[in-house]
Amino acid sequence: MRSGIKPRVNEAREFLEIAKDFKDPREIIREALSNSWDAGASKTSIRFDLAPIPGTQRKKIMVEIIDDGLGMNDEQRAAIGSSEIEGFFNLGDSAKPHGSIGSKGHGTKIFYKSLGINLETWKNGAKFTAVSDQPPWETLQKGVVPTYSLDDTKDNSGKGTRIRVDGFQAKQKDFSSLSELVDYIRWYTVAGSFGNYFNSPRRMDVQLKSLDISAPITVEYGFKFPVEQIDLTKGTASVCKLFGPTVVDCGITEEGKPIRVEIVGALLGDSQRDIVPHTYTQMGLWLCKDYIRVERDNEILEDVFGGQYYYRSVLLFANCQQFDLTANRNNIRTDQEEYDLAIKGIKDFSKQLWESGFVKGYFEANKVEREKQGEDERKQGEQERKTRATETRKQRINKYNGRAKLKSYGLVGQLTKEPQNEAETALLLQAMISSKHPGIDFVIGDYNTSYGVDLIVEKSDKGILTLKWVELVYLLSKLYEWEHPPEGYHAIVCYELGDVKQLQPFSDGQNSKLVPMETPGRYALLVGRDTIDVYVLREILENKP
Incomplete structure (x- = not known):
């Protein structure tokens, strides 16, 4: 039997998969700032610019990162087996303590999603x-690990590190909003650390230039809660009740490792939540490491508080250095004894918070305010509805008073104003029938606008009662807007002709001819072989009997 067989690792595929784990292109900011922080930098600059792609009309994204940290050199690290510069390009090489952020040596691999990487760094009187x-990304996709060249010269003039990433694989919109990038830095990177609440003395400000501005702006280091305001008589919207900072001892693992969680947070009223970019997606409980927010877990607060509503007023950061992160740093592994102990400690703290008199008083006061606000809004809505109704009636009366008077003779119960639509035309027709106006020689038997032709009328023809199909329109010209000419009609009743020519085609191209008859207000509409009687009520009424 053979022994000592060593499994092979497909290096190019591992590089490619690690780089693919970075789903959000903005994670290049997080990784760059973490590296600068680890190098002891007090200032870091990140610039995003566009450069033309030769031979095309397209542009590529250029990223430049500069810090004033300790820099890197090519001296071999005995414990790691590689130099600092090699560790930048290698996969899995990191000098950071096991379990800390960055100890997996994956972060800088996001730089491989590009057309090229240029690294300049100064250390111990030398420039590397x-x-x-x-092209790193193209080469990895071909199954080959890209190589790099290294040069060093004596140079005491520089300090820190400069990294240029050529043609970073992302969309321009990912780096085109300054406000979104600032929120990302403050929320998801070391520059938004809340370590200041636990006596961390360091700070690192960031100079940032997004694609939508020409000059960089400064993003100040550190997360800050609003000034505490706990006077409920001023309204719950202005409340800021701070919790902690405090350290929770969560127990000891089977291996004897003590687990501690550092917690700081606040109960925030509506007007105090400007520190949170998106209330519905970022309020609640955050599990953190190295004082950086990693993953939101509101199921803990929902379980303790008894619902989703409550955690939207709470912002809690729970930092545990024993949390183990996934390769892309976006999640915390849950298959650890350390994780279970930490979560239990966080739950116990949350229960104490929920049972405090001030928290209960806040939510009770907030409930009263919301009920009052709802009642006020209901009353305001009702008043606005009444005002709109009054205004609508006033406008309708004014419009009615401005309409032309109907010129007619001998009608009983007639309209006093000229019709303006089909319904009013129908009312006028019935008034003329009821008044036995001589211009109308039929009576309405059935009126239905939902099925085909509007009217069935009864008409005496040489003493014989016959039924006729009659269409009712306000303007005869409306017929010519139909998809097909009138079919099967005996007559058409309208108030006015509208813009109708003597010879006029329908929309399907079939021609019609309108012929006036001897009786005023009566016409014959010739469509193909059909002759349709037309009654124009306005002309009939204007002819005094």
Whole structure:
């Protein structure tokens, strides 16, 4: 039996998969700032610019990162087996303590999603320049690990590190909003750390230039809660009740490792939540490591508080250095004894918070305010509805008073104003029938606008009662807007002709001819072989009997 067989690792595929784990292109900011922080930088600059792609009309994204940290050199690290510069390009090489953020050596691999990497760094009187030999992303996708070239010269003039990433694989919109990038830095990177609440003395401000501005702005280091305001008589919207900072001892693992969680947070009223970019997606409980928010877990607060509504007023950061992160740093592994102990400690703290008199008083006061606000809004809505109704009636009366008077003779119960639609035309027709106006020689038997022709009328023809199909329109010209000419009609009743020519085609191209008859207000509409009687009520009424 053979022994000592070593499994092979497909290096290019591992590089590719690690780089693919970074789903959000903005994670290049998080990784760059973490590296600068680890290098002891007090200032870091990140610029996003566009450059033309030769031979095309397209542009590529250029990223430049500069810090004033300790820099890197090419001296071998005995414990790691590689230099700092090699660790930047290698996969899995990190000098950070096991379990800390960045200890997996994956972060800088996001730089491989590009056309090229140019690294300049100064340390111990020397300048080191490392440049990728091939386009990293394209080369990895071919199954080959890209190489780089390294050069060093004596140089005491520089300090820190400069990284240029050529043609970073992302969409321009990912880096085109300054406000969104600032929110990302403050919320998801070391520059938004809340370590200041636990006596962390360091700070690192960030100079940021997004694609939508020409000059960089400064993003100040550290997360800050609003000034505490706990006077409920001023309204719950202005409340800021701070919790902590405090350290919770969560127990000891089977291996004897003590687990501690550092917690700080606040109960925030509506007007105090400007520190949170998106209330519905970012309020609640955050599990953190190295004082950086990693993953939101509101199921804990829902379980303790008894519903989703309550956590939207609470912002809690629970930092545990024993949390183990996934490769892309976006989640916390849950298959640890350390995780279980930490979560239990966080739940116990949350229960104490929920049972405090001030928290209960806040939510009771908030409930009263919301009920009053709802009642006020209901009353205001009702008043607005009444005002709109009054205004609508006033406008309708004014419009009615401005309409032309109907010229007619001998009608009983007639309209006093000229019709303006089909319904009013129908009312006028019935008034003329009821008044036995000589211009109308039929009576209405059935009126239905939902099925085909509007009217069935009864008409005496040489003493014989016959039924006729009659269409009712306000303007005869409306017929010519139909998809087909009138079919099967005996007559058409309208108030006015409208813009109708003597010879006029329908929309399907079939021609019609309108012929006036001897009786005023009566016409014959000739459509193909059909002759349709037309009654024009206005002309009939204007002819004095």
